Amino acid sequence: MCPALLEDDERCLGGTTFFARSHPVELCGSNGLPLTPNSITIYGRSQFLKTIEHSNLSTYLDIIRSKHERIVVVAEYSGEPLSNRNNLSLETVKKILYQCLLGLCHINKLGLVHRHLSPDNILITKDENVKLYNYGLYYMTDSGRNVSFPIGYPKYLAPEVFLGNNPNGVKVDSWSLGMIIAECLLKQNIWSGVKLAQCLRKVLSLINSETTIFERIARENNCLKTYEALPEVVKDFIDSCLQIYPSKRKTPEELLQHTLFEEFLKKDLVSKEQKIYNSVTARKMDELYYLWQLAGGDITMELKKQGLIRSRPPILSVPNLVVLLGQIFGRRDMAGLLDLRVVKVPLDTLRQRLCHIPFTANYPRLMNGTHIQAQDNLTRAASQLPLIIRERDTEYQFYRIVLYERLLQGYPITRDAIIREAHKDIPPLVRGRVWAALLNVSGDIERRYQMIDKETPTHTDRQIEVDIPRCHQYSELLSSGAGHQRLQRLLKAWVRDNPNYVYWQGLDSLTAPFLFLNFDNEARAFACISAFIPKYLHKFFLKDNSAVIQEYLGKFSQTIAFHDPQLANHLKSINFVPELFAIPWFLTMFSHVFPLHKILHLWDKLLLGDSSFPLLVGLAILRQLRDSLLTSGFNECILLFSDLPEIDIELCVKDSMAMYYKTPASITYRSHQLDQSKATNWIDPEPGTEKMPRISIKDFMNLLQNSKQNVIVVDLRNNIQFERGAVLGSINIPFTSVQLSHTDIMSLGPHAEPLANNRDSIVVIIGQHDQNNALFTEFLISCRVLRVCSLEGGIYALRSTAPHILVPPR
Amino acid sequence: MVVIMVTMASRSTAQRPNGSTQGKICQFKLVLLGESAVGKSSLVLRFVKGQFHEYQESTIGAAFLTQTVCLDDTTVKFEIWDTAGQERYHSLAPMYYRGAQAAIVVYDITNQDTFVRATTWVKELQRQASPNIVIALAGNKSDLGNKRVVEFDEAQTYADENGLLFMETSAKTAMNVNDIFLAIAKKLPKNEQTGSAGTSGQGRRLVEVEGQKTTTSNCCK
């Protein structure tokens, strides 16, 4: 028993497996590229099933693709199948029936039919809670089109399924349910011993029945007595299910209104309240499955253990005959089959792992700080581990998920707490929702997304169409048909919603991570990208964005010079400008450069910074390649970026954060950024001076106040002016005494030594002329002095805003 | 990774017995232009690494690769700029074709618009690029013959009228890929200096090489 999971051990996982239909080899799509494998199509479609939540439906948890187009489906499996129960009382049957209908109604509302109902797919717990199982098979295979086996148990299938007219209607399930319940009531296995092919004949023969179908079945199976003993209302119900003509048969929704259920409908209100209570107390099944996997659970392994997946020697998969055109004969005989077995896997692995966690851990209290504190204590040790390890630590993830679930329930009030926690890390399971919170997404996003026209053809359609099949296609989600359609809708919606902007290649990559995380919530993906672009890429998608990009890349060069003058000097000497390699970096916030798993970790932190953070990410990448860059000429450097070597993303994030905190905001300030709150006193630079890093008066004053020990001030005025009044502790290097061509810091004399030895300080140049300030800054950078910038407005700015800090040095 | 492969490739070709130290080494800047998704990056990938990726990523800005080929006693090193095809990136293009000695303008034989776009690229190059630039026209995706809309003859006539090299290529099947680069290499003048006088700072930088000393005296003698 595991108190943290708060429930009995009836909840299990169920694993099933089948093969998708494989395309004939070498068959190409109209674009000459290979067809999307059916398993990918199924994978994309089935994601939607995971979002279905209903107390009479087993939750879908995972769809896994493996070799040879095999699909493994993981869903909740609680209790026993109806097929294992016999001699049920009429009352019990009614209860089961009622809940089945509730489940069916729910999927009907979502546009699904079960089409695969059988006593094996109706699960009943000890306290007679019913959950339909396997209700997504027909849907995920696109009404069976993506598989080569028929779906449905012949015995329970409605006649129209065999006759092929409207086999997808919701009434198909009414028939199946009627047959199943009839069987329960007659306490007899209908047509037992009848072979599959004959079964079909049996069903079709019912068409000519003279009595009601229920009665006829009873006669056929020698249990007319049991039949006659049934109450009329029950017979009537079964009759409304077992109508040959769909037009006369009732839908699950109509069946629910049957007088048989009068008492239940009344009781329902009461039980609903109870359910709300239940849903608060239990951890959700998807969380449990996620944690179970972290604890070492592996459904494919379980299927192998039970013999559902058998590995065969490869030699047996070799085709018997291959003709020149690529057609193959005699291979993989098992491909046509659906294995009806379900492997039931208890969550024991997880229970053992979490058994010592107290019940109260499920309820972190947020109102007073102490409970989060308590959790902090529990997770502190783990929080020091590398991110990759933390993400795989069952217990740590348990605590994090519980906490985030709580915070997300309280969003947007809890936004600050979410940001605080996100600084530590974001559990992968909740990332999509957390990102939305960090991006301040709120309000009726569904409605907003719904209102946008995503269909009308536009000029950009062709470009979007050719870009999508090239966008992160290694991802099963994004390469599926569903992925393509959704990405297309998102892009079209964004272009439509932003008439001032246009589609630039790269917007696809930028949108992909949001779709990946919110695959079944397009509206949220859209809200996220809509919030992300103004925050980080304001004006980047203007039709003419050259000024914006130019400014950004200019800042990038300055950032390099500020933190790594040696590298900046080298790149400058070989004329290696960011225009040649960094446009895809920044235009897509690295989403065109890295694979998704790296983007996720990078953006986890990016979303906590402002629009200058990416500059430091760019620099951190350069610094990982620093040794190669410093020893390479132009060609080698550019080759390096055409196929970027492996970047350690955690290190990159760490470095960028460290440099971000050491960069005064004004150094990276851009006139094109959205947030202009810090730019009140910023004057447009004199031409020729904007190439060097500059610091604003405000940032400078802040530095002096808060970390004076980390500032070195260089005063460029002549000695007389300096003696009259200067910043305390500043070094006087009159500009006229400097030989700019002689790039050796020691040439300035002994008092310049702190500059040469600078490690952690910011060097601020104060002078009289912007031009000279910039020249001297450039000079110091050539001398490889770290973190040099000139004070915006020089001595005049200082005199007018803070004259009090100018004091006679002696 | 590329760096290693490419240098290895160039080294092995340069050290071929017949390519002795006496052989000339020429360095040419080549640019690929053409509408998005016609297969520019795929052609380069096929030529440089011998690979084809169905899901080749789109190009943003531009990408740079090098490859060396041997022609009789001359070693020709291509510095290849693969540009972004989307019309919007047009303003960046001059940065890449400036100072280029060769260009491959690519279209997709299954799409008429891409051919029209190719002809405007040719016009722009004739007007704005170096006067001696060697231009090749590549009708790519020739493996999709059953979906063809641009006729071979139509393109051939156009190429002849404009003095372009012309081939139909397929990055997928590798058909004519090496051939078109070789044809360009053959046509490039190897008896005058690379990096013609008209190139601007940026352009020249892209042609200058670490082995500049050999270039002036040795290469293209």
Ligand SMILES: Nc1nc2c(ncn2[C@@H]2O[C@H](COP(=O)(O)OP(=O)(O)OP(=O)(O)O)[C@@H](O)[C@H]2O)c(=O)[nH]1
């Ligand atoms: N059938 C076929 N497909 C090709 C061929 N060459 C490229 N493709 C496909 O066409 C698509 C576009 O190819 P890219 O090489 O990315 O095109 P591009 O011209 O570089 O496009 P941009 O980078 O957007 O300018 C990809 O899906 C390729 O797989 C070919 O010769 N035959």
Ligand SMILES: [Mg+2]
């Ligand atoms: Mg490309």
